[in-house]
Amino acid sequence: MHRYRSHNCGQIRETDAGSKVRLSGWCHRIRDHGGVLFIDLRDHYGLTQCVIDPDSPAFATAEKLRSEWVVCIDGDVRMRPAGTENADMPTGQVEIYVGAIEVLGASAELPLPVFGDVDYPEETRLKYRFLDLRRERLHNNIMLRGQVIDGMRARMKGQGFFEFQTPILTASSPEGARDFLVPSRLHPGKFYALPQAPQQYKQLIMMAGFDRYFQIAPCFRDEDPRADRLPGEFYQLDLEMSFIEQEDVFAAVEPVIGGIFTEFGKGKPVTPAPWPRIPYAVSMQKYGTDKPDLRNPLVMQDVSEHFRGSNFKVFARMLEDPKNRVWAIPAPTGGQRTFCDRMNSWAQGEGQPGLGYVMWREDGGAGPIANNIGPERTEAIREQIGMNAGDAAFFVAGDPEKFVKFAGAARTKVGTDLKLVDEDRYELAWIVDFPMYEWNEDEKKVEFSHNPFSMPQGGQEALETQDPLTIKAFQYDIACNGFEIASGGIRNHRPESMVKAFEIAGYNEQTVIDRFGGMYRAFQYGAPPHGGMAAGVDRIIMLLCGAQNLREVSIFPMNQQAVDLLMGSPSEATNQQLRDLHIRLNLPEK
Numbered sequence: 001m002h003r004y005r006s007h008n009c010g011q012i013r014e015t016d017a018g019s020k021v022r023l024s025g026w027c028h029r030i031r032d033h034g035g036v037l038f039i040d041l042r043d044h045y046g047l048t049q050c051v052i053d054p055d056s057p058a059f060a061t062a063e064k065l066r067s068e069w070v071v072c073i074d075g076d077v078r079m080r081p082a083g084t085e086n087a088d089m090p091t092g093q094v095e096i097y098v099g100a101i102e103v104l105g106a107s108a109e110l111p112l113p114v115f116g117d118v119d120y121p122e123e124t125r126l127k128y129r130f131l132d133l134r135r136e137r138l139h140n141n142i143m144l145r146g147q148v149i150d151g152m153r154a155r156m157k158g159q160g161f162f163e164f165q166t167p168i169l170t171a172s173s174p175e176g177a178r179d180f181l182v183p184s185r186l187h188p189g190k191f192y193a194l195p196q197a198p199q200q201y202k203q204l205i206m207m208a209g210f211d212r213y214f215q216i217a218p219c220f221r222d223e224d225p226r227a228d229r230l231p232g233e234f235y236q237l238d239l240e241m242s243f244i245e246q247e248d249v250f251a252a253v254e255p256v257i258g259g260i261f262t263e264f265g266k267g268k269p270v271t272p273a274p275w276p277r278i279p280y281a282v283s284m285q286k287y288g289t290d291k292p293d294l295r296n297p298l299v300m301q302d303v304s305e306h307f308r309g310s311n312f313k314v315f316a317r318m319l320e321d322p323k324n325r326v327w328a329i330p331a332p333t334g335g336q337r338t339f340c341d342r343m344n345s346w347a348q349g350e351g352q353p354g355l356g357y358v359m360w361r362e363d364g365g366a367g368p369i370a371n372n373i374g375p376e377r378t379e380a381i382r383e384q385i386g387m388n389a390g391d392a393a394f395f396v397a398g399d400p401e402k403f404v405k406f407a408g409a410a411r412t413k414v415g416t417d418l419k420l421v422d423e424d425r426y427e428l429a430w431i432v433d434f435p436m437y438e439w440n441e442d443e444k445k446v447e448f449s450h451n452p453f454s455m456p457q458g459g460q461e462a463l464e465t466q467d468p469l470t471i472k473a474f475q476y477d478i479a480c481n482g483f484e485i486a487s488g489g490i491r492n493h494r495p496e497s498m499v500k501a502f503e504i505a506g507y508n509e510q511t512v513i514d515r516f517g518g519m520y521r522a523f524q525y526g527a528p529p530h531g532g533m534a535a536g537v538d539r540i541i542m543l544l545c546g547a548q549n550l551r552e553v554s555i556f557p558m559n560q561q562a563v564d565l566l567m568g569s570p571s572e573a574t575n576q577q578l579r580d581l582h583i584r585l586n587l588p589e590k
Contacts, residue, residue: 004072004104010046012091016077021096023048024072024104026134027065029115037062039098041073049086049095050075058101068114068134070105073098122551127565129556141545141553148264148541149216152237155256161214161239166201168194168218173515178222180232188582194220197534199453200519202240203491206530207522214239216537230538230550231562240532246474246490249531250274250430257478257486257535261426264544271428279433285327285400288408290434293482294427296415300407303328303395306381312372315397326397327407330385331414334392335359339417340367343394346413352406356395360387369395412482426543428480433457436473437504447505450475454489455531456501463500478535485540488533495523
C-alpha cells in the first residue's frame with residue numbers, strides 16, 4: 001500500500017465496503033458523540049467520515065487531534081448505519097472504521113476557522129491566505145478559475161488561434177495608467193517596464209505574419225486600487241487577428257465568452273449570439289453608462305420637450321441653454337410617496353440637490369412637478385415612457401455630460417430597490433462606436449478616449465477633415481451584468497494615419513517614433529489590416545462565482561493598499577541591492 005494513501009478523501013464509495021484503505025488529509029471537523037469520535041477527513045478531493053471508538057488502538061491518538069492537524073489513517077470501509085447517510089456528500093453512504101492514526105503535521109491554534117464560511121477580517125484572511133484557501137468556497141473558486149482558463153484555451157485553439165508568450169520586461173508605453181518600472185543593473189539609469197498589456201507585441205505578431213494569436217496574459221498597472229480591478233496585476237484573455245473587420249472579431253469572440261458563461265454559469269440563461277450592438281452614445285443616453293446592466297429593464301428617455309416653456313421654472317430655465325436636457329428614469333411600481341422620498345434622500349447623499357419625481361394615480365399625475373407642468377404635459381410624459389397608475393418617474397436635468405453618471409446610478413438604484421433586476425442570468429452586449437478623442441478640461445486639450453492604436457471610422461480623411469471630438473473609432477467593449485469584461489478595436493495599421501492620430505492628441509512624429517519605434521518601423525514594411533481585443537479573466541470568473549470582490553477569485557492577491565500581507569511585499573531593498581542598481585533613495589519626509 002502507498003506510504004500515505006490508497007484512495008483520496010472524495011473517492012470512497014459503497015463498492016469499497018469491506019476493504020482496507022489508507023487516507024491522508026486534514027482534520028476538517030472533530031465530533032465527540034458519547035465517547036465515539038467522528039473525524040471528517042478532508043483533502044483537495046473531498047471529505048470522508050472516519051469513526052474511532054474506545055476499543056480502537058488509535059483512540060488515544062485521536063483524542064489529541066485538533067482541527068487542521070494532518071493525519072494518515074488506516075481503516076476498514078463500512079456502510080453507515082441506516083438513517084445516518086448523508087446524501088449531500090459523494091462519500092456519504094460509507095465511513096472508515098479507524099484502526100491506526102499517524103500524525104503527519106500538527107497545527108497551532110488557528111487564526112481563522114477553516115470549517116464553515118464565517119466572514120472574517122480581510123487583513124487576517126490575506127495574511128493567512130494558505131488557510132483561507134482551504135475553505136470550501138474559496139477553494140472551489142480557484143478551481144473554477146483553472147477550469148475557465150482551460151475552457152478559454154480550448155475554444156481559442158478550436159478556432160485556429162495559436163498561443164504565444166510575449167515579454168514581461170519591456171519598454172514603457174502610455175496605456176492610460178502608470179507603469180511598474182524595473183531598474184536595469186547592466187544599463188545604469190535605465191529602466192524596463194512591466195507590460196500594462198501586450199498591445200504592441202500582439203500587433204507585431206500580426207506584422208510577423210502569424211495571423212491568429214492569443215494568450216492568457218498577465219498585465220501590470222501601478223494605479224490606485226479599484227473595486228473592479230486587482231491592485232498591481234490582473235490577467236486577460238488577449239487575442240489578435242489579421243485580415244479582419246469588426247464583425248469578424250465579434251464572430252470569433254462570442255462563442256468563446258458566451259460558451260464560458262454557458263458551461264460554467266450553473267444553468268443561468270446566457271444572451272444568445274449574435275449579441276446586441278449598442279452604440280456608445282445610445283448606451284450613455286439609455287443607461288447612463290458604457291457598461292450597462294441589461295438585466296435591469298429600465299430605459300431612460302429624453303423628455304425635454306415636455307418641460308420646455310412649462311411652469312416648472314427650474315427645468316424650463318435650464319432648457320434655455322441648448323446643450324441642457326431633461327431625462328426621465330421610469331420607476332414601474334414605484335409610485336409611493338415613501339419610495340420617492342427615499343430616492344430623493346439618496347440623491348442628496350450623492351451630492352445632488354434632490355431628485356424630482358412624478359407619481360401616477362388613476363386620476364393622473366401627483367407631486368410638485370405634476371402640479372407645476374399641468375395634467376396635459378404630465379400625461380404626455382406618462383405616454384412617452386409607458387407608465388401606468390402606481391408607477392413613478394424621476395428626472396435629472398442639466399448638461400448630460402455632467403449628470404450622466406448620476407443618472408446611471410439612479411437607474412441602477414431604482415431597478416435594484418424595486419427588485420426589477422433579474423439576477424439569475426447573464427446579459428451580454430457589444431458597446432460600439434466609441435469616440436476616438438475626448439476633451440481634457442483640466443489640461444485644455446484633446447486626448448485619446450480609449451485606445452490610441454485604434455482605427456478611426458473614416459480613416460485618414462476623418463482625421464484630416466473632421467472635428468476630432470466627432471470622430472468615432474472602431475473600438476468596442478463587452479458589457480455583462482454591469483461590468484466591462486472585454487475591450488478591443490480594429491487597429492490603425494497605416495503609418496501616416498497613426499502619426500496623424502497621435503498629432504491630434506499632441507504627440508509629434510518624432511515622439512511616436514521614440515515611444516513606439518518597433519511598431520512604427522513594422523508598419524513601414526507591409527502591415528496587414530488587423531484587430532482584436534482582451535477579456536478580463538478575473539472579472540469573468542468573479543461573475544461566474546457570484547463574488548463581490550476580485551480577491552475572492554485570485555489565489556494570492558494584495559490588499560486594497562497594494563500590499564501582499566502574506567509575503568510582506570513591497571519590502572525595502574538592501575544597501576547592496578541599491579548599489580548594484582546605482583540607485584539612491586529620495587524618500588518623502590514622514
